Amino acid sequence: VVFDKTGTLTDARLTLDDSEFTADDLKTAAGLATASTHPLARALIAAYEEKHGSVTPLTGVIDHPGDGLSQGDMRLGRRGWAAKNQSGTPSGPELWLSRPDQPTVCFRFREQARSDATHVVASLTSSGMDIHMLSGDGAEAVARIAGETGITSAESSLRPDDKVRRINEITASGRRVLMVGDGLNDAPALATAYVSASPSSAADITRTAADIIYQGRRLAPLQQAMDVARRAQTLVRQNLGFALMYNAVAVPLAIAGFVTPLVAAVSMSASSIVVIVNALRLKD
Structure with missing residues (x-):
């Protein structure tokens, strides 16, 4: 990130x-x-x-x-x-x-760090993500905020094209990059990243370049979006696994003639209901 x-x-x-x-x-x-x-x-x-x-x-x-x-x-x-x-x-x-x-x-x-910035950075780090800060500000200001939020990789005095270059370097190393920024000068980096996010208070062109727009003055919505994405990915895999198992059992039985049309219709409807109910767990 x-x-x-x-x-x-x-x-x-x-x-x-x-x-x-x-x-x-x-x-x-x-x-x-x-x-x-x-x-x-x-x-x-x-x-x-x-x-x-x-x-x-x-x-x-x-x-x-x-x-x-x-x-x-x-x-x-x-x-x-x-x-x-x-x-x-x-x-x-x-x-x-x-x-x-x-x-x-x-x-x-x-300036001061957002109230939940340290918590969000720690949470992302504990989930196995590498956290970077890319800023156009001076080294002293960048080092202070990096120290407050627990970010160990921070670069200062960067121009917009420098941010794009760094994101391309991280991507070339085999990582998928989530870029989070709000400034007009962040738009090229947001467009370059694998996925990008921007607060609703950002400039119009920045919001246009971002894939995700989050509201409020906290970073918590960003963390929540990532949690939802992980859960959605898990549920999709579960549903695909269930569908494969269902077809692996039901199709041979149907070909062998052991399944009547009525049983097939009921079984198909039941399997669809199971998948839908499992997907609804995302709302919890």
Whole structure:
């Protein structure tokens, strides 16, 4: 199972830290952010609306998956794209705003793992699955969430094509990959994986790329879906086994002439009822 970090393993509702930015900086950033459904963009908008009211959307904004948003020479996004003159490694989720002839501004956010993320990861691990985290965020932030959730394989600073490459590498090793993500930049990886899942709060294109859409702010529905899939597979095998045994006994008897038409009709109906009743156990 491969997880994205922000908005998937972590709560989608992030909080903007009190960083060194002005009201005008926040207004511009929030205006750009209206063109995105990314959790960081939504957090920027929420922070502005809390203090200043409705956000005025900026027009002509272009979304660059894996990088950020731009309008003309303005950029809002990751450090290496929007603020190339800034060195260092991000300590947590952040967005940088760059404008012509103005200093770059950093917006830093606080995030926490979803309340049931540790339990779900532990449950999946105990069932024999390998758990990976692939994130575009910095190494420090990724390592912190990986430590909180018990994930031992975590990679940071990945672009969308890097995630696709890693999924292809895992698939090439003979494993079937379930990819779980919510961001626009996760869509290629979701489409590449053997099966994929996305929360209902994800971007439209992300939900379209996913095979499974789960609701709520917890990961429990994902675990429940996998449990149902396992039980369904078991019941299908049981029903196939019963059908094979029934035909192995009934067909030779019918050919030998020991089965009358009435007995054959009753037996066929009875076998169908047994299969249906067994399948209904999936609802328990």
